Amino acid sequence: MLNQPYLTFLVLTQTLSYTKTAQQLFVTQPAVSQQIQHLEKELGLKLVEYHRPHLTITSAGYQLADFLQKTSVQAKQLLQQLQTPKKAKKITFSATLSLSEFLVPEMIKKMSLNSEFVNINCLVGNTQQSLTAIRKGRSQFALIEGNFDKNKFDYQVIRSEPFSAVVSKYHPLARRKNLTWEELLHVPLIVRESGSGSREILTSLAYAENISLHDFDQLITVSEPVLIRQLLLQNVGVSFLYHSLITTQLNNGELVELNLTNAQTTHDLYLVYPKGSYFKKSYERWLY
Numbered sequence: 001m002l003n004q005p006y007l008t009f010l011v012l013t014q015t016l017s018y019t020k021t022a023q024q025l026f027v028t029q030p031a032v033s034q035q036i037q038h039l040e041k042e043l044g045l046k047l048v049e050y051h052r053p054h055l056t057i058t059s060a061g062y063q064l065a066d067f068l069q070k071t072s073v074q075a076k077q078l079l080q081q082l083q084t085p086k087k088a089k090k091i092t093f094s095a096t097l098s099l100s101e102f103l104v105p106e107m108i109k110k111m112s113l114n115s116e117f118v119n120i121n122c123l124v125g126n127t128q129q130s131l132t133a134i135r136k137g138r139s140q141f142a143l144i145e146g147n148f149d150k151n152k153f154d155y156q157v158i159r160s161e162p163f164s165a166v167v168s169k170y171h172p173l174a175r176r177k178n179l180t181w182e183e184l185l186h187v188p189l190i191v192r193e194s195g196s197g198s199r200e201i202l203t204s205l206a207y208a209e210n211i212s213l214h215d216f217d218q219l220i221t222v223s224e225p226v227l228i229r230q231l232l233l234q235n236v237g238v239s240f241l242y243h244s245l246i247t248t249q250l251n252n253g254e255l256v257e258l259n260l261t262n263a264q265t266t267h268d269l270y271l272v273y274p275k276g277s278y279f280k281k282s283y284e285r286w287l288y
Helices: 004-015 018-025 029-043 059-083 097-102 104-112 127-135 197-208 225-233 247-251 280-287
Strands: 048-051 054-057 089-096 117-125 141-144 153-168 189-191 219-221 238-242 255-257 265-274
Touching (some): 004 018, 004 029, 004 059, 059 265, 089 104, 097 104, 097 238, 104 117, 104 280, 117 127, 127 265, 153 225, 153 280, 189 197, 189 225, 225 247, 247 255, 265 280
Parallel strands (some): 089 117, 089 141, 189 238
Antiparallel strands (some): 048 054, 153 255
16 A cells, blocks of 8 residues: 555646645645655655646656555555455446447346356546546446557456448448548548547548548537447438447348548447456456
């Protein structure tokens, strides 16, 4: 567990305020300043730059805070496990909205068959929210499909998933054998919100063709994959989705995959967890 100076510093990196840190820890502001100064002297590192009224954390400070956060979370998790070895455990993981539809049910089924867990919690959001949950210790691991900094997290590839442009079978483009990105610009584009993995992947595909999402005549932003699927079935426009989200609709012909130039791709789906986690093997067992 963290001793007081380290705990104080960790809170300070989150509040960026001596006053707010003091209030949160129920101590005086001078006490916070003193603890930080003593910590810097002990470590021989400059952790904080303070030029009234602005406080910034140095690069070394952020690296230390990241380590402290991960260490604190794992220490609490291990301590709970050691203190209650015979008691049924709790597991909390995060997942993106897209993966919550086809990967999460499989994983929760595996967990529910494991008698060691009495509480199974799944937090659903976009890629950035899922990664933040890991960093903040609210989630033990996450299932994501978006891009992330592989230097800051450990991960395992679950599988590769086809990702492509689709429209309703009634859309005029559904009958086209070949299609360019320029022709697609005049069709309403249905996309996920900023921060979602699906939007990042689509943005990268378009960028490779020198196209921005804002080049489309109409951009419809929707945070729920289920609603995007319904809009496609209502022939509202075009969207880019993982095939597992629309397997039934593709198989029965309700939705049609477009043969769009340089748009057919597969993307890896990941199980992500804290860098160097003590619980790595425990997380990775859910892949098998």
